[in-house]
Amino acid sequence: MTTYQPRLMDQRLEELLRSVPAVSVEGARAVGKTRTARAHGTTFIAVDDPDERAQLAAIGSRFTTLPSPLVIDEWQRMPELWDRVRRAVDDDPSPGRFLLTGSSTPSQAPTHTGAGRIITLRMRPFSLAERAIETPTISVGSLLGSGLGTQDPSALTPIEGYTRVTIDQYVDEICRSGFPAIREQPPLGRKAQLDGYIEQTLRHDLPEAIGGRRRPRSVREWLTAYASAVATTASFSSIAELATRPLSTDMGLATARSYRDHLSGMWLLDPVPGWSPSENEFSRNNLTDKHQLCDPALAARLLGYGPAEVLGVGHPILTSPRGTPRRPRVLGSLFESLVIQSLQVYAEVLSARVFHLRTKGGLQEIDVILEGADRRVVAFEIKARATPKSEDTKHLRWLRKKIGPRLADAVLVTTGRLAYRDEDGIAVVPAALLGP
Numbered sequence: 001m002t003t004y005q006p007r008l009m010d011q012r013l014e015e016l017l018r019s020v021p022a023v024s025v026e027g028a029r030a031v032g033k034t035r036t037a038r039a040h041g042t043t044f045i046a047v048d049d050p051d052e053r054a055q056l057a058a059i060g061s062r063f064t065t066l067p068s069p070l071v072i073d074e075w076q077r078m079p080e081l082w083d084r085v086r087r088a089v090d091d092d093p094s095p096g097r098f099l100l101t102g103s104s105t106p107s108q109a110p111t112h113t114g115a116g117r118i119i120t121l122r123m124r125p126f127s128l129a130e131r132a133i134e135t136p137t138i139s140v141g142s143l144l145g146s147g148l149g150t151q152d153p154s155a156l157t158p159i160e161g162y163t164r165v166t167i168d169q170y171v172d173e174i175c176r177s178g179f180p181a182i183r184e185q186p187p188l189g190r191k192a193q194l195d196g197y198i199e200q201t202l203r204h205d206l207p208e209a210i211g212g213r214r215r216p217r218s219v220r221e222w223l224t225a226y227a228s229a230v231a232t233t234a235s236f237s238s239i240a241e242l243a244t245r246p247l248s249t250d251m252g253l254a255t256a257r258s259y260r261d262h263l264s265g266m267w268l269l270d271p272v273p274g275w276s277p278s279e280n281e282f283s284r285n286n287l288t289d290k291h292q293l294c295d296p297a298l299a300a301r302l303l304g305y306g307p308a309e310v311l312g313v314g315h316p317i318l319t320s321p322r323g324t325p326r327r328p329r330v331l332g333s334l335f336e337s338l339v340i341q342s343l344q345v346y347a348e349v350l351s352a353r354v355f356h357l358r359t360k361g362g363l364q365e366i367d368v369i370l371e372g373a374d375r376r377v378v379a380f381e382i383k384a385r386a387t388p389k390s391e392d393t394k395h396l397r398w399l400r401k402k403i404g405p406r407l408a409d410a411v412l413v414t415t416g417r418l419a420y421r422d423e424d425g426i427a428v429v430p431a432a433l434l435g436p
Helices: 010-017 033-040 050-065 080-091 140-144 167-176 187-210 216-227 236-244 253-265 296-302 307-311 329-349 390-406
Strands: 022-026 043-046 070-073 098-102 118-122 353-358 365-371 377-382 407-414 418-421 427-430
Touching (some): 010 329, 022 033, 033 070, 080 098, 140 329, 167 296, 187 296, 377 390
Parallel strands (some): 022 118, 043 070
Antiparallel strands (some): 353 365
């Protein structure tokens, strides 16, 4: 077994195990839940192993006497375990007793949610900071404590740093994925494993999770259409319409919503909700989710894109009528998805939340609103270019006027080399220099 690579969530998980009786780590298959759980546990039970599952069933409630922390890996294979753990915690709330992991929501839901007894953490694929392509110099946590909205220069978090990471390297990271075991494979092996991941999900994991069979081709077409809509708020009716084109029958909205719900239950979809603050001037915000897969590499594979296609080089569909290669919208969407996925990881370890902002009619849009526990926010605009334009920050400047001191900081995330503040005080930060 390879050496365990530490994750950003390790410290928070350790703190929780010292203070609460049970923690559940949830996330898509292959994000690293099992390795992390093994690193933090004393006793390990793999519920997806038929022999261990049978032994666990045989000992009944006596499993609670095993040395703790007791890791119950893939607990959803025996949904009744959730209620058993909850009851065990009621009987003995000593900290650090149980560490559960799950890759899907079981079709037969537990009787009780476990609220207040079992604390849930979301694990995602590697963020950019965890991929070690650069040493971050800008902490999102420090940005949450900044003071851009106060108009006090002394309250601003310093912004500085330099990176050699190029647009080609960001595109490579998009296609490499953040799945620990997949990203280290050579290109052909990585492509085969990502394709196999999608196929396994559609043909085996999904039917197993929902207790019945699904039409793999229909689900694939819907998921491919969803992949084409990442980093947008496209309607589900338009996604369903796009998915229907290769099929001989129409896909109803009820079917499309069913696919969405089941794939979300497997943590494959990771949509960003619309921001709905209490201020009256935002009462008419568009609260439609921004579409997001758990890893942009899955979107690239579903769309049939490798690094060259993402960059728009030599792909007939992505060239201008004169045959000149151009960088298509897909580059901007997948780069934005990559940055959002990293910000979601940083927010999880900071006990913060990730939203997007879109006013009614789309007059103002901000890619990410990261809200801390004190309700102060950092706003992020994400652009797949090295040299910013003035128009790139206009919505950040608008938000500063709207919410004043509640805006801790505003960041334009780029593919450039230098981190700095522009003349308006907006932080301009290459994606590789951002960390938690």
